[in-house]
Amino acid sequence: MDARPGSLAAAQIEARPRRLADSIDAHLSLARAAAGADAGLVIFPELSLTSYDTTLTLADALDPADPALAPLSALARARGLVVVAGAPLASSDGLLIGSLVFHPDGAVGTYTKRYLHHSETPTFAPGSGGPLVRAGGSDVGLAICAEVNHPAHVVDTVASGAAVYASSCFLSPGGYGKDFRRLQECAVAHGVVTMMANFADSPALGSAGGSAIWDATGALLAAAPAAGECLVVAAPERGRWTGRVI
DSSP states (O other), X not given: OOOOBSEEEEEEOOOOTTOHHHHHHHHHHHHHHHHHTTEEEEEOOTTTTTOSOTTOOGGGOOOTTOGGGHHXXXXXXXXXXXXXXXXXXXXXXXXXXXXXXXXXXXXXXXXXXXXXXXXXXXXXOOOOBOOOEEEBTEEEEEEEGGGGGSXXXXXXXXXXXXXXXXXXXXXXXXXXXXXXXXXXXXXXXXXXXXXXXXXXXXXXXXXXXXXXXXXXXXXXXXXXXXXXXXXXXXXXXXXXXXXXXX
C-alpha cells in the first residue's frame, strides 16, 4: 500500500526506558491514532523506542529485522502510514542515534544523526543521514534534535527537495525555547512545514514536552502541552495547513 495523502503527525510519547515491549505498544497506539487522523506520516522523538540515554551501548542497538518490531511494520503496511521511530543502531563506527522508517510497502529504512550534541560524543558516533521520505503527498526530510542547530543540515535537506522538515527531539526545559525558535526560523527561512516530536514532560528523563508543527510561513499550527502523550496533527485544507492536538 502506498502512503496515504493527508495529514502529518508528531507523536509526543512518555519515556519507557529498558521496557522495549511496552514502548512498542505505546508507539503502536499513537500510530493507530495518527492513521485515524488520516496521517500519511507520524514521527516520534529521538531514541523513542529505548528512551533517550547517553549510557546506551552497542548491546542496546536495535536490529531493523528484529521480530519484536514487526508490528510497527505491519501497521505501516495495513494503514498506509510512514512511521518514524527513534532507535540506537549499530554500525562499524560504533553506536549511532538513528530512526527506523517503516514504509507502507513493507520496507524498513534508516536515518542516522550526522551532527551530535557534545554530550553525545562519548557514547555515539556520527551517522550519515538518509534519504527523503515520501509521505502525506509531501517529500519529508528527517532530522534528529541537535541537527536543527547546524544551518548546513536544513540547507542540504531543503536543497534535496524537502517540503517538510521533521525533527525527532529530546528537548529539556532549559533548551526548549531556543530550539522552538530555531525550528520556527527554519520554516520561515526555507518555506517548509516544520515538525518537532519531543518526549512528554518527565522530571526523571528531563524532557519538556511541547511537540509542535509550524506551516511554511513559520505560523504555529499547534503545540502540545508539556505533560502527557498526544499527537500534534497538521492537515492540508483548501491550500493551507491547519493544526490540532489529539
